Amino acid sequence: MTTFILDVLKDLQNKNKDLSSILFILPSKRAGIFLKHQIAQIVNQTILSPKIISIEEFVEDLSQLKKTSNTELLFIFYKTYLELTKKEEQETFDSFSKWAQIVLQDFNEIDRYLIPQEKIFNYLSAIQDLKHWSLEEPKSDFIKKYLSFWNKLNLYYTKFTEDLLENKTGYQGLIYREAVENIESYIQSNPNTEHIFLGFNALNAAEEVIIQELLQNELADIYWDIDSKFFDNAFHDAGLFTRQHHKNWKYFANNPFNWKTNNYTQEKNIEVFGIPKNIGQAKYIGTLLQSLQQKNEKLENTAVVLADENLLTPTLNALPPAVDALNITMGFPLQSIPLASLFEQIFQFHKKENNTFYYKDVIAIISHQFIRPLLNNNHVDIASKITNTILTNNLVYLTLEQLKELAIASTEIIDLLFAIKENNVENLLKNCSQLILTIKEDLDQNKSLNKLSLEYLFRFNELFNELNNYNTKYRFIKDIHTLHGIYKELLSAATLDFQGEPLQGLQIMGMLESRVLDFKTVIIASVNEGILPSGKTNNSFIPFDVKIENQLPTYKEKDAVYTYHFYRLLQRAENVYILYNTEADVLTGGEKSRFITQLELEGIHTIKHQIVTPKVEACFSELIEIEKTPAILNRLKQIAEKGFSPSSITNYIRNPIDFYYQKVLGIAEQEDVEESVAFNTLGTVVHNTLEDLYTDFKNSFLTVDALEKQKPKINERITHHFKNEYKEGDISKGKNLIIFEIAKRYVSNFINLEIEDLKKGNEIKIISLEADNRASVAIPELDFEVNLTGKVDRVDQYNGITRIIDYKTGKVSNTDVEITEWEAITTDYKKYSKSFQVLLYAYMMNQQNKVNLPLEAGIVSFKNLSAGLLKFAVKEGRSKNQLITQETLDNFEIELKKIILEICNPEINFIEKEV
Incomplete structure (x- = not known):
């Protein structure tokens, strides 16, 4: 295939030009590498390499100014702002930077397009005055300040540019304006230099002046890369700029316009694929490349063009293994690497300016892949130790002193991460730089395995050095919020550049990097509205109509730029694969780009359009089944001898797999910090408090006076048990304070309910509290002992009837403790688990001869306290039998033995129940 660069070189050769x-x-710059490569291909003798530079380098040479970074421009502009603004009206740097960046962009556009500055700034000021405030008299201070800002724009610009020129530096627009000023002297100094401009499309006013001056003085030639199909169509945006240049430049009245080509209309294979999500596109790029390799296509002539830079990482991961040579033009965003998340976390918790640190922030920092190795001390994992202490002691917030105490000999690392002294900005910068050096020392111990991580560190070291230089030089960063803003600005523009042979293998690039280059096969991804083209964006203080009047570019011109790049990629390509995201997205909306629709409507090429979806296998969730091996059966025997508790049996009824994990394997539920008091903690506190308050009444009758004397003790006992159960968690405020008060209310209401009962003439005698029970159950089918264990909250006598009582802080109603058929008590967990529990307590205590039949058993629900004791009952039709007799326990025993036999039966596996 032919390329634009090769055509230009052949034309120059035909004209006998000395290359x-x-x-x-x-x-x-990238196009220059390909140009140099193709020069070597067409010359048949040794020559000196010509000078090849980008337009920006050329203009910078013309201007004799050095381009400075956007961040430094912000600091220099703020210095100008402070000099020209009254002290009482001055904004902080943080506030200033939010609008100053837009102003700097407008300064840049005004200069690049050579707009008379005073004219446009006065125009903007007059518009604001007329548009908003001219009819309001007298003007408020706010309005006066607002208009003053617009009136000072020209003043800001003049002083700002003077300061830059004095230091021989500038932003892109100022450099272009100065280059135009110097073009005449450059021409006089270089009368014999021949300039060849090639591959340009949209030119700003300054570039147009420079190139036209060189053309008029016969010191230059320019080669356009435009197809006749776009140039001759007055409505096609791909030819918008070249048509304007051809029409407006006097040079072309007497000189040829090189070139209009006819490559686009040649036969092409163009396929469009709608694919869900970015990951889907990345994976399909891998599939396309694999199919190209199977067809023996050379990937040297293939380019993957990513309109969305976020596709780079998934695309690299999706490349087929056979891709052995690769050149990536796009830089990898520094903010996407793991080290960025570490510094973001450090900034976030220091911005809060608290003396304590939230436990999740602490765990995230100390568990980070770059920090955890630093906290190892004599092979002790300090990060795990700190995490376990936080979880065990329920530490929601930690102080620096606590962290140091837990870190043992790693206190220096804790200081670097968490300690900020008086001058917090300088200290944080110093700490971050020192942290980078400390991580480097650790990684240096095994450099061969940590090359990439060391490269990450080097780039972040550069970034923090730059931050430190700005802070030292300008002293405008007063707090960590401002520092964080500048850090993010630098980080967003920073990339980790890939190194490789630029002319070998598959090419992966962004849309702008494809300028001037031609490939046989092109894969373009993320061809969606809002990405390609980017659509309406107006990050400018200059109104749309003012931009049009002054011939400044608007979103229409920006769209035309991308239209040209898109179609230029297609001009000489033979195979084109266009991918777009079909899924709705916050920004792109899942709408395919207008470019795709335009291709289809043109009718020049046959467009194959298909929607591609990933192959999804039918996913059937198989229930877990665990076979009862000899080891498991032996473990079940141990559990049976130790004793089945009511909770373990009901756990089996709910889901046998949970029983297997918790009782057989001994896997406890993952411990976590209770930021707010959990339900089980509340239940434990209430249970323990009632035990304390009723202990003195064991084996005695309750009296109103005795219970009244216990009420003042409630607060102290509740507080004691919260501290015991909730460890160092804070119960003095927020949701926890409400839960604390609820616990007090539960206990107080329960005692009041008992007092009311006594006042009605009822007798209550406490038999036992929190009594441990252990009983055996004879099961002839099993050749080992089976025991039952459990703790009963309370046993009392109510008017001579024994009652077994279980406390529940949750909501329970009568229907939860009533059964209609005995077989269901061991199968329906949701409906009968509470009935099973209280009956098992009654069964155990009867086996131990601790109670006499008949008796009652039930639940006291603190959320349904007015219902009193919710008694177990057997329902037969409309009647209820609430007395537990020997017949009741015999029927229960049958079902109890069934469920225990099922648990211990080697033929019945542990099978997960569907939730």
Whole structure:
């Protein structure tokens, strides 16, 4: 296939041009590498390499100014702002930076397009005055300040540019304006230099002046890369700029316009794929590349163009293994690497300016892949130790002193991460830089395995050095909020550049990097509205109509730029694969780009359009089944001898797999910090408090006076048990304080309910509290002992009837403790688990001869306290039998033995129940 660069070189050869003496000027540095490569292919003798530079380098040479970074421009502009603004009206740097960046962009556009500054700034000021405030008299202070800002724009610009020129530095627009000023002297100084401009499309006013001056003085030639199909169509945006240049430049009245080509209409294979999500696109790129390799296509002539830079990482991961050579033009965003998340976390918790640190922030920091190795002390994992202490002691917030105490000999690392002294900005910068060096020392111990991580560290070291230089030089960063803003600004623009042979293998690039280059096969991804083209964005203080009047670019021109790049990629390509995201997204909306629709409507090429979806296998969730091996059966025997508790049996009824994990394997539920008091903690506190308050009444009758005397003790006992159960968790405020008060209310209401009962003439005698029970159950089918264990909250006598009582802090109603058929008590967990529990307590105590039949058993629900004791009952039709007799326990025993036999039966596996 032919390429634009090769065509230009052949044309120059045909004109007998001395390539060595030509100054080639291209839109980008990358195109220069390909130009140099193709020069070597067409010359048949040894020559000196010509000078090849980008347009920005050429203009910078013309201007004799050095381009400075956007961040430094912000600091210099703030210095100008402070000099020209009254002290009482000055904004902080943080506030200033939010609008100053937009102003700097407008300064840049005004200069690049050579707009008379005073004219446009006065125009903007007059618009604001007329538009908003001219009819309001007298004007408020706010309005006066607002208009003052617009009136000072020209003043800001003049002083700002003077300061830059004095230091021989500038932003892109100022450099272009100065280059235009110097073009005449440059022409006089270089009368014999031949300039070749190639591959340009949209030019700003300054570039147009520079190139036209060189053309008029016969010091240059320019080669356009535009197809006749776009150029001759007055409505096609791909040819918008070249048509304007052809029409407006006087040079072309008497000189040829090179070139209009006819490559686009040649036969092409164009396929469009709608694919869900970015990951889907990345994976399909891998599939396309694999199919190309199977067809023996050379990937040297293949380009993957990513309109969305976020696709780079998933695309690299999706490349087929056979891709052995790769060149990536796009830089990898520094903010996407793991080290960025570490510093973001450090900034976030220091911005809070608290003396304590939230436990999740602490765990996230100390568990980070770059920090955890630093906290190892004599092979002790300090990070795990700190995490376990936080979880065990329920530490929601930690102080620096606590962290140091837990870190043992790693206190220096804790200081670097968490300690901020008086000058918090300088201290944080110093700590971050020192932290980078400390991590480097650790990684240096095994450099061969940590090359990439060391590269990450180097780039972040550069970034923090830059931050430190700005802070030292300008002293405008007063707090960590401002520092964080500048850090994010630098980080968003920073990339980790890939190194490789630029002319070998598959090419992966962004849309702008494709300028001037041609490939046989092109894969373009993320061709969605809002990405390609980017659509309406107006990050400017200059209104749309003012931009049009002054011939400044609007979103229409920006869309036309991308239209040109898109179609230029297609011009000489033979195979084109266009991918777009079909899924609705916050930004792109899942709408395919207008470029795809335009291709289809043009009718020049046959477009194959298909929707691709990932192959999804039918996913059937198989229930877990655990076979009862000899080891498991032996473990079940141990559990049976130790004793089945009511909770363990009901746990089996609910889901046998949970029983297997918790009782057989001994896997406890994952412990976590209770930021707010959990239900089980509340239940434990209430249970323990009632035990304390009723202990003195064992084996005696309750009296109103005795219970009244216990009420003042409630607060102290509740507090004691909260501290015991909730460890160092804070119950003095927020949701926890409410739960604390609820616990007090539960206990107080329960005692009041008992007092009311006594006042009605009822007798209550406490038999036992929190009594441990252990009983055996004879099961002839099993050749080992089976025991039952359990703790009963309370046993009392109510008017001579024994009652077994279980406390529940949750909501329980009568229907939860009533059964209609005995077989269901061991199968329906949701309906009968509470009935099973209280009956098992009654069964055990009867086996131990601790109670006499008949008796009652039930639940006291603190959320349904007015219902009193919710008694177990057997329902037969409309009647209820609430007395537990020997017949009741015999019927229960049958079902109890069934469930225990099922648990211990080697033929019945542990099978997960569907939730």
